[in-house]
Amino acid sequence: MTEMDAETLTFVPKFPRGVRLKHDEARQEWVLLAPERLIKCDPIAAAVLQLCDGKRSLSDIITALAEQYKADPGVIGRDVLALLNGLKEKKMVQL
Amino acid sequence: MSASVAPSPSVGHPIGLLAELTHRCPLACPYCSNPLALEGREGELDTSAWKRVFTEAAKLGILQVHLSGGEPAARRDLVELVAHCASVGLYTNLITSGIGVTEKLINQLADAGLDHVQLSIQDSEPGSADKIAGYKGAFAKKQAVAGWIKAADFPLTVNAVMHRANIARSAAMVELAVALGASRVEIAHTQYYGWALPNRAALMPTRAETEAAVADVEGLRKRYAGDIVIDLVIPDYHANYPKACMGGWAKQFINVTPSGKVLPCHASETIPGLEFWNVKDHGLDDIWHGSPAFSIYRGTDWMAEPCRSCERREIDFGGCRCQAFALTGDASATDPACYKSPYHARMTEIADADSSGQPVDYIYRRLPANAL
Numbered sequence: 001m002t003e004m005d006a007e008t009l010t011f012v013p014k015f016p017r018g019v020r021l022k023h024d025e026a027r028q029e030w031v032l033l034a035p036e037r038l039i040k041c042d043p044i045a046a047a048v049l050q051l052c053d054g055k056r057s058l059s060d061i062i063t064a065l066a067e068q069y070k071a072d073p074g075v076i077g078r079d080v081l082a083l084l085n086g087l088k089e090k091k092m093v094q095l
Numbered sequence: 096m097s098a099s100v101a102p103s104p105s106v107g108h109p110i111g112l113l114a115e116l117t118h119r120c121p122l123a124c125p126y127c128s129n130p131l132a133l134e135g136r137e138g139e140l141d142t143s144a145w146k147r148v149f150t151e152a153a154k155l156g157i158l159q160v161h162l163s164g165g166e167p168a169a170r171r172d173l174v175e176l177v178a179h180c181a182s183v184g185l186y187t188n189l190i191t192s193g194i195g196v197t198e199k200l201i202n203q204l205a206d207a208g209l210d211h212v213q214l215s216i217q218d219s220e221p222g223s224a225d226k227i228a229g230y231k232g233a234f235a236k237k238q239a240v241a242g243w244i245k246a247a248d249f250p251l252t253v254n255a256v257m258h259r260a261n262i263a264r265s266a267a268m269v270e271l272a273v274a275l276g277a278s279r280v281e282i283a284h285t286q287y288y289g290w291a292l293p294n295r296a297a298l299m300p301t302r303a304e305t306e307a308a309v310a311d312v313e314g315l316r317k318r319y320a321g322d323i324v325i326d327l328v329i330p331d332y333h334a335n336y337p338k339a340c341m342g343g344w345a346k347q348f349i350n351v352t353p354s355g356k357v358l359p360c361h362a363s364e365t366i367p368g369l370e371f372w373n374v375k376d377h378g379l380d381d382i383w384h385g386s387p388a389f390s391i392y393r394g395t396d397w398m399a400e401p402c403r404s405c406e407r408r409e410i411d412f413g414g415c416r417c418q419a420f421a422l423t424g425d426a427s428a429t430d431p432a433c434y435k436s437p438y439h440a441r442m443t444e445i446a447d448a449d450s451s452g453q454p455v456d457y458i459y460r461r462l463p464a465n466a467l
Contacts, residue, residue: 016250017210017248017249017250018211018250019250020186020210022158022184022186024156024158025156026154026155026156027156033158033159033186033210034211034250035188035210035211035213035250035252035278036188036211036252036279036326038110038158089321090324091250091278091324
């Protein structure tokens with residue numbers, strides 16, 4: 001899945017069991033925790049992943065971020081998809 | 096020696112805590128990483144002490160807790176401890192042999208908030224697996240446990256320790272892990288600490304066997320990309336560079352023994368003269384910042400040459416202190432796994448001698464019967 005077509009926009013990204021997004025109080029950053037893995041989120045990744053609640057579709061997430069950052073939904077969409085596809089390959093997100 | 100050291104601003108937050116809940120275990124694997132002097136049930140921390148440790152760990156910045164042993168399922172309070180870890184926001188990983196684990200326990204652990212399970216498997220061939228574990232029926236039991244773990248929708252890691260008796264089946268171990276539905280497999284070449292050190296002559300594979308096994312597994316990495324993550328623990332005695340042991344001494348990890356001793360790594364008690372503090376006497380934060388055993392090899396200031404001026408000193412941190420001590424008698428020496436160590440050739444000689452000798456019986460890892 002690399003194209004932002006109509007079907008893709010309906011996908012609802014979520015974290016599989018064993019993967020958790022957590023705000024790390026000690027280091028003041030968001031981290032994605034997985035089996036023997038830990039990914040520190042940059043502010044953009046943190047903003048995207050906080051919206052991956054298993055309810056919002058890709059379309060909902062892109063709309064929300066475009067509004068929040070006053071940015072072009074096309075650009076945001078490409079960034080979101082690139083991030084989530086990368087995490088999907090690592091089995092840290094289900095799409 | 097016992098005076099508290101002022102916290103150094105350069106000391107970061109630890110990431111992981113290895114909680115050795117017990118040394119009790121039904122299996123008797125001859126490469127067990129536990130110390131030769133095993134702790135009996137009588138000396139184990141109680142439930143409330145472990146809960147306090149986990150609460151303090153979360154406050155200290157620990158993100159992941161590895162519940163290990165021995166066999167952690169030997170603790171009757173395992174579900175309660177997992178629930179407590181989850182309640183303070185810790186990611187929990189159960190490291191189990193599967194023996195003594197029931198389907199009911201797996202489901203209770205799922206309800207308690209356990210995040211991940213790591214299951215050890217001794218060999219892909221049942222008879223050999225049971226012989227290595229010193230436990231008849233272990234292999235069959237583990238297949239059933241893997242099924243329950245997957246049925247509960249846990250991500251599963253299979254851990255396979257490789258040595259002379261099973262190294263020819265390294266690729267088969269990866270295939271078995273895939274067949275069991277694991278999302279991750281650790282092909283861990285035996286690390287010669289704990290029980291593995293006195294068993295070295297029985298466990299050491301030849302260089303040719305080791306190189307073939309590494310090549311087999313590397314080949315599978317491409318075939319199974321996207322299906323399973325393959326992690327390799329390098330065969331130190333046949334390596335040219337040391338591993339970044341523990342990601343650096345006292346840099347990322349804390350190990351708590353069944354009786355509450357806090358170690359920078361599970362093998363560090365083999366280094367004489369280190370002063371370990373206990374959670375019964377100190378908070379985890381104090382121990383992380385002030386315990387002499389943590390401070391002594393933290394960072395790079397303790398290093399001698401060739402580590403001190405090495406461009407890899409922040410990559411592998413001089414390798415493993417325990418291995419340096421075991422093979423050179425000096426815990427601050429370069430890990431002999433490094434080609435720059437003056438003991439590197441000696442390490443190769445040991446590996447060659449141990450792997451070419453007559454078959455040797457295992458010294459099985461066992462607790463005295465009265466300590467179970």
